[in-house]
Structures are given as structure tokens and as C-alpha cells.
Amino acid sequence: MFPAPATPPREPPSHFKNWLSLAGAIIALGSLFAFVFLVAIDTFAHNRNPYLGILTYIVAPAFLVLGLALIISGWWVQHRQAAQPPEGGEPRALTIDLSRPRDRHYLLLFGSGAVVFLLMTAFGSYQTYHFTESVEFCGETCHGVMKPEFTTYHHSAHARVSCAECHIGSGASWYVKSKISGAYQVYATTFNKYERPIKTPIKNLRPAQETCERCHWPEKFTGNLDRTYMHYLSDKKNTPYTVRLSLRVGGGQPGEGFFGGIHWHMNVANRVEYYATDPQRQTIPWIRITSAASGEVRIYRTKDFQGEPPAGASRVMDCIDCHNRPAHAYQTANQAVEVDMALGKISTMLPYIKQTAVQALTKDYAGMDQAFEGIAAVLRHKYQTADEVAPAIAAVQRIYQENFFPAMKADWRTYPNNIGHKDWPGCFRCHDDKHRTVDGNVAVRSSDCTACHTILAQGRGEELARLAPQGMEFKHPGGDLDPDLLCSDCHNGGLQGK
Numbered sequence: 378m379f380p381a382p383a384t385p386p387r388e389p390p391s392h393f394k395n396w397l398s399l400a401g402a403i404i405a406l407g408s409l410f411a412f413v414f415l416v417a418i419d420t421f422a423h424n425r426n427p428y429l430g431i432l433t434y435i436v437a438p439a440f441l442v443l444g445l446a447l448i449i450s451g452w453w454v455q456h457r458q459a460a461q462p463p464e465g466g467e468p469r470a471l472t473i474d475l476s477r478p479r480d481r482h483y484l485l486l487f488g489s490g491a492v493v494f495l496l497m498t499a500f501g502s503y504q505t506y507h508f509t510e511s512v513e514f515c516g517e518t519c520h521g522v523m524k525p526e527f528t529t530y531h532h533s534a535h536a537r538v539s540c541a542e543c544h545i546g547s548g549a550s551w552y553v554k555s556k557i558s559g560a561y562q563v564y565a566t567t568f569n570k571y572e573r574p575i576k577t578p579i580k581n582l583r584p585a586q587e588t589c590e591r592c593h594w595p596e597k598f599t600g601n602l603d604r605t606y607m608h609y610l611s612d613k614k615n616t617p618y619t620v621r622l623s624l625r626v627g628g629g630q631p632g633e634g635f636f637g638g639i640h641w642h643m644n645v646a647n648r649v650e651y652y653a654t655d656p657q658r659q660t661i662p663w664i665r666i667t668s669a670a671s672g673e674v675r676i677y678r679t680k681d682f683q684g685e686p687p688a689g690a691s692r693v694m695d696c697i698d699c700h701n702r703p704a705h706a707y708q709t710a711n712q713a714v715e716v717d718m719a720l721g722k723i724s725t726m727l728p729y730i731k732q733t734a735v736q737a738l739t740k741d742y743a744g745m746d747q748a749f750e751g752i753a754a755v756l757r758h759k760y761q762t763a764d765e766v767a768p769a770i771a772a773v774q775r776i777y778q779e780n781f782f783p784a785m786k787a788d789w790r791t792y793p794n795n796i797g798h799k800d801w802p803g804c805f806r807c808h809d810d811k812h813r814t815v816d817g818n819v820a821v822r823s824s825d826c827t828a829c830h831t832i833l834a835q836g837r838g839e840e841l842a843r844l845a846p847q848g849m850e851f852k853h854p855g856g857d858l859d860p861d862l863l864c865s866d867c868h869n870g871g872l873q874g875k
């Protein structure tokens with residue numbers, strides 16, 4: 378310890394011998410230990426994590442600096458006191474004399490405090506490491522910010538896949554990138570600087586090869602998928618209209634099954650590149666496909682875009698260009714109401730309920746509470762005290778709660794879903810007959826409604842029991858289709874035509 382200095386020859390007492398410097402030394406030691414420990418976890422951990430990086434490279438060093446600052450201020454105070462000796466004449470350097478009970482007491486207290494501090498640093502760092510990996514951390518810590526993503530995620534097929542598995546994954550270079558953006562996100566959240574809504578597409582999202590394809594094998598042959606879409610018209614009787622499709626998903630690998638179909642764009646036997654002129658990648662004037670086997674290249678352009686895209690501006694198509702909402706699908710007002718009608722949560726006995734519920738959902742509300750009141754008011758006004766009203770109000774409010782996030786300005790209107798073509802351009806961004814090769818002869822297949830699916834049945838009741846394996850022509854409930862319009866020109870997820 379620090380034995381009382383023997384009588385002459387006296388050395389000038391060290392200015393570091395004081396409680397403040399000692400406490401500083403312990404904090405510095407603790408954070409140095411935490412730093413080394415975290416660097417070790419960081420290096421050997423299976424899944425690297427940007428928030429751990431913040432802890433390791435920002436928080437731990439901050440404490441180290443604090444410790445060092447305390448050591449120096451202790452020294453400085455001591456130095457000042459030595460320069461101006463108090464009345465008694467002797468500078469009051471820290472002396473610990475174990476024969477003095479008071480000193481023994483202090484030392485015991487200080488020593489056990491230091492041990493507890495060091496233990497807690499180790500335990501705390503380890504726990505924090507685990508916490509930053511968890512879904513709660515990503516989804517709940519930045520509560521308001523991530524609420525839309527957290528809520529929709531819990532209703533997705535990927536509710537058991539952690540956020541980090543899609544958003545971070547493993548690998549050194551992405552780790553550094555996500556660490557930088559992670560640090561920015563913490564800053565943005567703390568100082569309320571984030572964008573509302575959060576902008577997509579996320580620029581530094583890892584390529585699908587390193588996230589989706591760790592679980593999904595792109596060569597897998599899927600074949601045909603049988604899907605049923607239930608709708609209700611916005612007339613008085615809420616007339617049901619259902620369409621049952623056989624989707625030709627197919628596969629992207631010759632030899633693994635019949636080659637072709639929707640998963641033809643899988644980047645296995647072909648490479649598809651495109652150039653989008655808007656940040657949301659909704660307007661695509663240029664496409665290039667390269668065959669892996671023959672190296673043959675074909676370029677498609679729209680009429681008003683000639684030439685080539687600027688260097689580095691094109692993108693290789695991957696899973697996320699179609700499946701851009703695998704974990705955060707915001708249902709359209711239409712879809713959500715139709716599902717609840719089909720499930721009987723909203724009674725189809727209420728005249729015009731489809732239209733009324735969609736109208737109630739698509740009004741502008743300042744916040745969740747106002748929306749709840751507004752929805753109740755619209756339905757009460759229309760149906761007064763009908764028995765079916767109370768459950769319908771509850772169902773519509775729940776739809777709002779799970780798909781609309783006024784605080785973050787997030788709902789289906791902010792985040793297009795590219796998987797189909799009814800409510801967003803989706804596949805028709807390219808498959809619209811307007812993309813042609815230079816000679817103008819070959820278009821990306823499109824107007825042919827059977828290129829991607831065949832309609833097995835459509836209509837209601839009896840009609841749905843009659844399957845047509847050869848497929849049937851689409852009977853559009855909204856009248857004859859205009860070949861110059863995209864479905865999404867009228868269908869916008871709310872009420873048609875607006």
C-alpha cells in the first residue's frame with residue numbers, strides 16, 4: 378500500500394496519492410478491461426453487431442478518458458494544495474496508515490467498491506452485448522422510431538428471424554459499414570434527427586446473397602403456387618369477388634426442375650440489371666439481361682430513354698427487388714378490411730361496410746388516439762346502434778393500429794410492395810410492353826396475362842367451385858380493362874379511382 382513516509386530524507390510526496398486519482402485509476406482500469414473484453418467478443422463473435430461497436434469503441438473509451446481525467450484532476454488539486462500549504466504547513470498528501478482504524482475502514486470500503494465495479498463492468502459488458510443482438514433492442518429500444526417495422530415484423534413469415542440476420546449478417550466489411558450507420562442511428566434517435574418516414578430503399582442493406590440466401594437456396598425449384606385473393610366490391614351489398622391463381626414461380630436453375638417462370642430472374646442462369654430514375658426504384662427505363670451460359674446480352678429501353686445509364690447507377694436485380702417487404706408488409710386499407718370481412722370480424726351485413734371502413738381508415742389523423750376516435754365516429758354515424766357496429770369498430774381500430782403509424786408517417790402509401798401489380802406498379806415496372814430492344818421488335822413479355830399466372834377460378838359462390846385447369850380470361854369487376862392503364866393507376870389500396 379502506501380506506507381507512511383519514513384522520516385528524513387524526505388521525498389516530495391507524489392501528487393497522485395489522493396482519493397480522486399485513485400478512483401480515476403479504478404475507473405480507467407475497469408474500462409480498459411471492458412474494452413479488451415469487448416474487442417475480444419467483437420472479434421470472435423459469430424454475428425457481428427454495430428451496436429456492440431458503439432459500446433466498444435465509443436462508450437468504453439469514454440470511460441477510460443473519464444478515469445484518466447479524474448487521475449489528472451486529483452493530481453492537479455494535490456499540486457495546487459502543495460503549492461499553497463495550508464495553515465498547518467504540511468501539504469496533505471494521501472497517506473494510508475493501516476494501523477489507523479479509520480484508514481483500514483476506508484481502504485476496505487474502497488477496495489470492495491473497486492472489486493464490485495470491475496465485476497459489474499465485466500458482467501454488464503457481456504449482458505449489453507447480448508442485449509444489442511436481440512430483437513427487443515432493435516425493435517423496442519428506439520421505440521417510437523422502429524414501431525412500424527417492429528409491428529409489421531411480428532405479423533410476417535419472418536417473425537422468428539432476428540432483425541440482425543437480415544439487416545446486418547456477418548462479414549467484416551459490412552460490419553464496418555453497419556457500425557458507421559449504427560452510430561449515426563443512435564445519434565439520430567437521441568437527438569430526434571431521424572427522418573419520418575424512414576427512407577427506403579435502405580442504401581446500405583446487405584445484398585440478398587449474404588442475407589436471404591443464407592436460408593433460402595436460390596436454385597430451389599418452387600413450381601406453381603396456388604393463391605386465392607378475396608375481395609369485396611364497394612357496393613351496397615359488399616358483393617364478394619374472389620380470384621384463384623396458379624402462380625408460375627418456377628425456378629432459376631436449369632436441371633433443378635422446369636427452368637423459367639417468375640424465379641427466372643434469380644441471377645443463377647441469368648443476370649438482370651436495371652436502372653431506376655427515382656430513389657424508390659419505381660421508374661425503370663433501362664434493363665439489361667446477360668445469359669450466364671452464352672454471355673449473350675440484350676438491352677431493353679423505354680421510348681423516352683435512349684443511351685446508357687450513368688456509370689455505377691444500375692443495379693443487379695436480386696430477391697429484394699421483388700420481395701422488398703418480407704418482414705414489413707404494410708397492408709393496404711382495402712386488403713386489411715377485406716381480410717377481416719372474410720374472417721367475419723367485420724360483418725358483411727352492414728350495407729356499404731367495405732367502402733365505409735376504407736374511408737374511415739384513409740382519413741388524415743394526427744395520432745393513434747385521434748384515429749381511434751375518428752373511426753368510431755364514422756362508423757357510429759353511419760350505422761347508429763346496429764348490433765354489428767361495436768365489433769366492426771374494434772376490428773377497424775385494430776387494423777389501424779397494426780398498419781398505420783401516423784407518428785412515423787408510415788403506411789402502405791409510403792412503402793410500395795413490389796411483389797405483384799395490382800396496387801403498386803411492381804412487376805409492371807418492367808413488364809408493361811413499353812420496354813423494347815433497339816430494333817423495337819422484342820418487348821419484355823407482359824400484356825399476356827398468362828405469362829406469370831393462370832386464373833383457375835373467379836367470381837363468387839358456385840363459380841369458385843368450377844376450376845379451369847387451362848386457365849380463364851380475367852373478368853374485371855370494374856368493367857373492361859384499358860390496355861394503356863396500369864392496374865395501379867386506378868387501384869391505390871384505398872378507394873378506386875382516387
Ligand code: HEC
Nearest residue numbers: 515516523526527530535538539540543575577578579704
Ligand atoms: C427477413 C428479413 C428481415 C427481417 C427479419 C427484418 N427486416 Fe427490416 N427490412 C428488410 C427489408 C428487405 C427491408 C426493405 C429494404 C428496402 O426497401 O430497401 C427492410 C426495411 C426496414 C426498415 C426501413 C423502413 C421500412 O419500413 O421499410 C427498418 C427501419 C427496418 N427494416 C427495421 C427492422 C427491425 C427493427 C427488425 C426487427 C424487429 C427488422 N427490420 C427485421 C428485411 C428484414
Ligand code: HEC
Nearest residue numbers: 534535538542543585588589590591592593696697700703
Ligand atoms: C434466418 C433464416 C431466414 C432468412 C435470413 C430469410 N428467411 Fe425467408 N423464410 C425463412 C423461413 C424459415 C420461412 C418459412 C416461414 C413459414 O413458412 O412460416 C421463410 C419464408 C419466406 C418467404 C415465404 C413467405 C410467405 O409469406 O409465405 C419468402 C418470400 C421469403 N422467406 C423471402 C425472404 C427474403 C427476401 C429474405 C431476405 C431479405 C429472407 N427471406 C431471409 C427463413 C429466412
Ligand code: HEC
Nearest residue numbers: 585589593595599602624626639642643695696699700796
Ligand atoms: C421477379 C421477382 C422475384 C424475384 C427476383 C424473386 N422472387 Fe421469390 N417469389 C416471387 C413471386 C411473385 C412469388 C410468389 C409468391 C408471392 O406472390 O408471394 C415468389 C415466391 C417465393 C417464395 C415462396 C415459395 C413458397 O414455396 O411459398 C420464396 C421462399 C421466395 N420467393 C424466395 C426468393 C428468394 C430467396 C429470392 C432471391 C434469391 C427470390 N425469391 C427472388 C417473385 C420473385
Ligand code: HEC
Nearest residue numbers: 637638639641651664699796803804806807821822828829
Ligand atoms: C427490372 C425489371 C423487371 C422486373 C421488376 C420484373 N421483371 Fe420479369 N423479366 C424481366 C426481363 C428483362 C425478362 C426477360 C424477358 C425476355 O426474355 O424476353 C423477364 C422475364 C420474366 C418472365 C419470363 C421468364 C421465362 O420463363 O422466360 C416471367 C414469368 C417474369 N419475368 C415475371 C415477373 C414477375 C412476376 C415480376 C414481379 C414480381 C417481374 N417479372 C418483375 C424484367 C423484370
Ligand code: HEC
Nearest residue numbers: 606620796797798799804808823824825826828829830851
Ligand atoms: C409479369 C408477371 C405478371 C403478368 C404479366 C401479369 N400478372 Fe397478374 N399477378 C402477378 C403476380 C406476381 C401476382 C401475385 C401478387 C401477390 O402475390 O400479391 C399477380 C396477381 C394478380 C391478380 C390478383 C391480385 C389481387 O389482389 O386480387 C389478378 C387479378 C391479376 N394478377 C390479373 C392479371 C391480369 C388481368 C394480367 C394481364 C393484364 C396480369 N395479371 C398479368 C404477375 C403478373
Ligand code: HEC
Nearest residue numbers: 608609610611612618799854855859862863864867868873
Ligand atoms: C380504370 C381504372 C381501373 C383499372 C385500370 C383497373 N381497375 Fe380493377 N377495379 C376498378 C374499379 C372501379 C373496381 C370496382 C371497385 C369496387 O367496387 O370496389 C375494380 C375492381 C377490381 C377488383 C375487385 C375489387 C377490389 O377492390 O380489389 C380486382 C381484383 C381488380 N379490380 C383487379 C384489377 C387488375 C388486376 C387490374 C390490372 C390488370 C385492374 N383491376 C385495373 C378500376 C380499375
